[in-house]
Amino acid sequence: MPPRDEHTMSWQERIKYWTITLAVLAVGLLALTGTPLIHERWLPDLLGVVLLATAAELLLIRYPLRPEYSDRGIWLSISTPIVIAVVLVYGWQFGVWLDALTSFVAGVVTAYLRNVRLQWVAVNTAHSVLSASAVGLVAAPFNVSQVGVLSAATLSALVLGLLIYMLVNTVLVSATVALAEGVRLRWVLAQTALSLPRDILLMTPISFLAMASLNAYGAIGLLGVLAPYLALRQAFILALRQQELYHQTIRSLGFLVQRAHPYTGGHLQRVSMWARRVAERLGLPPDRCELVYEAALLHDLGKTVLDERILNKPARLTAEEWEEIKKHPQLGAEILRDTPFLAPIIPWIAMHHERPDGGGYPFGLRGEQIPVEARVIAVVDAFDAMIGGEAPNQRRPHRRPLSLDEALSELARGAGTQFDAQVVRVFTEVVQEWRKQRELKVGT
Amino acid sequence: MQGAWWALGITVASLAALAYYAFVVLPARIHRWRCDGLRAFARLIELRTQGRYGKAEPMAELASAVAQRLGVPLHERRRMELAVYLRDIGMVAIPYHLLNKPTPLTPAERDLMGRHAEIGASITEQIPGLWQVAPIVRLHHVVYSEQPDAPLAAHLLSALEDWIRIAESADADTAASVLKQGAGARYHPVVVQAILSEVQQRALDGVKSLTRSAALWL
Numbered sequence: 001m002p003p004r005d006e007h008t009m010s011w012q013e014r015i016k017y018w019t020i021t022l023a024v025l026a027v028g029l030l031a032l033t034g035t036p037l038i039h040e041r042w043l044p045d046l047l048g049v050v051l052l053a054t055a056a057e058l059l060l061i062r063y064p065l066r067p068e069y070s071d072r073g074i075w076l077s078i079s080t081p082i083v084i085a086v087v088l089v090y091g092w093q094f095g096v097w098l099d100a101l102t103s104f105v106a107g108v109v110t111a112y113l114r115n116v117r118l119q120w121v122a123v124n125t126a127h128s129v130l131s132a133s134a135v136g137l138v139a140a141p142f143n144v145s146q147v148g149v150l151s152a153a154t155l156s157a158l159v160l161g162l163l164i165y166m167l168v169n170t171v172l173v174s175a176t177v178a179l180a181e182g183v184r185l186r187w188v189l190a191q192t193a194l195s196l197p198r199d200i201l202l203m204t205p206i207s208f209l210a211m212a213s214l215n216a217y218g219a220i221g222l223l224g225v226l227a228p229y230l231a232l233r234q235a236f237i238l239a240l241r242q243q244e245l246y247h248q249t250i251r252s253l254g255f256l257v258q259r260a261h262p263y264t265g266g267h268l269q270r271v272s273m274w275a276r277r278v279a280e281r282l283g284l285p286p287d288r289c290e291l292v293y294e295a296a297l298l299h300d301l302g303k304t305v306l307d308e309r310i311l312n313k314p315a316r317l318t319a320e321e322w323e324e325i326k327k328h329p330q331l332g333a334e335i336l337r338d339t340p341f342l343a344p345i346i347p348w349i350a351m352h353h354e355r356p357d358g359g360g361y362p363f364g365l366r367g368e369q370i371p372v373e374a375r376v377i378a379v380v381d382a383f384d385a386m387i388g389g390e391a392p393n394q395r396r397p398h399r400r401p402l403s404l405d406e407a408l409s410e411l412a413r414g415a416g417t418q419f420d421a422q423v424v425r426v427f428t429e430v431v432q433e434w435r436k437q438r439e440l441k442v443g444t
Numbered sequence: 445m446q447g448a449w450w451a452l453g454i455t456v457a458s459l460a461a462l463a464y465y466a467f468v469v470l471p472a473r474i475h476r477w478r479c480d481g482l483r484a485f486a487r488l489i490e491l492r493t494q495g496r497y498g499k500a501e502p503m504a505e506l507a508s509a510v511a512q513r514l515g516v517p518l519h520e521r522r523r524m525e526l527a528v529y530l531r532d533i534g535m536v537a538i539p540y541h542l543l544n545k546p547t548p549l550t551p552a553e554r555d556l557m558g559r560h561a562e563i564g565a566s567i568t569e570q571i572p573g574l575w576q577v578a579p580i581v582r583l584h585h586v587v588y589s590e591q592p593d594a595p596l597a598a599h600l601l602s603a604l605e606d607w608i609r610i611a612e613s614a615d616a617d618t619a620a621s622v623l624k625q626g627a628g629a630r631y632h633p634v635v636v637q638a639i640l641s642e643v644q645q646r647a648l649d650g651v652k653s654l655t656r657s658a659a660l661w662l
Contacts, residue, residue, distance in 0.1 A: 335488045
């Protein structure tokens, strides 16, 4: 990455302009669609549907892309099936207004409850308006009252509408996340697009039922959709829980590593963060980078099995004690052996003490035989140990903590033999950049 | 309008499928994921104690079968299975030399060892989704005469763990007689009854399948 140009915008500015753009577009669209509604007989219907949809939106969970994004106030709407049904029954203008009002009211309440900034309510509402309008482009010529509810044309319009809504919404939300988090759009899209087919499949029957009951009974008919909505909610909550469990397992195991071997000042967190950054810079796919983070957090898991008298010994270790210590990569792999969802990181944990010249343990692998992820963890771990972040017993009188520059030149000295040369090069860049940013922060 | 009742049929069928997925399939999958994750904790203890503690899979399966015999509902059975995986996690905090001491433990050392249940429970309480499992972990060595009102799952694990240990070191008959002697004192009598009939049932099934395969061979 080239050094940061001082004239490029900061993320706060970028997100500000993005919000303004979205808001202007949304207000324009609302103005365009709003006037016919006021004169129509739809007004009571609109209010009834908005009330119910808002209740649904609040009663049901907000469906976050990932938990950390929902904390920032970015979410995917779950009232989508109702919006699509409304577009097909009452026309797209109605759908746009419904979505806008629902997102806005539910957003304000959520913002109040969760202490989220109102700016995000505007962004989310704009997402909704733009997505619903995109559906309008396709569904404008379509009229349920002419073709009938139970027809193939209606069904395909419904699925198409859901598809377009979800696609546009996902792209918009991902763009906002990318801007707010300062990450690549491609990365966010890769993470969010995965669940699209499943979501559309789950939403189709709900949307159909909503449409049929709206057509037959008006706004009151939506009450009949409540039960399937609850099932959908359950499915979403459990799907989220599954993700949560994954992270929980890793966090809890990490907690055990930490207490078995009390590292000073967040050694594990630092190593994980740097390992992920190096992996990103090496061009590994996003989900791999995430796994590298987790593997780095757990790389010393095997030490929880070892005798703590050896681990905490303040003096030089005997040969036998070293042999014991050298078992820890394989022990870590052994612990995770029967946990299928952690299978990808097992080899990296087993090989994080291998050396490209073949002098490492436990297998004595060489160069390319060692997975790149393991090479990354080896470099980052060694670096953090050198600057004094390791366990107290490894900070011996004859090994005072090195400065950043000393540690980097130590890595450079071992490049190609003890450490992977390319990883060392990339990691050096990462550290230099980190240092520059830190100096900037201290400067301001 | 009348031509496309199939659309309504598909809708109803998909809603039924959705409900089945949301309330049956997903919870089962979540439970399996949980067990997969917690298996790592059990393996950790197994490795740390060189195979003497922490073995979980067969025990979880047997415990669940016994609980089913007792009419324990599914969600509580699942909770108990999680407790089986986590029960010895407190051993991470017990000194290594004590866990692997070749000679018998002194009373003081045994006292220290006994604290693994309490430590395990406090570790379990810190894992957000597992606080309900903590009471079972805390009491998984419960003595019936001392705390008869402990959770049934705890009584079950306490008796079952002893049964497995004795059955492995001696044989199933010895284990059964120990449990019978302790019923009402050390062990919950109802639990002992259920364990013994489950084990007996399995022995019978084992003999049956053995004769069946023998018949096939002949």
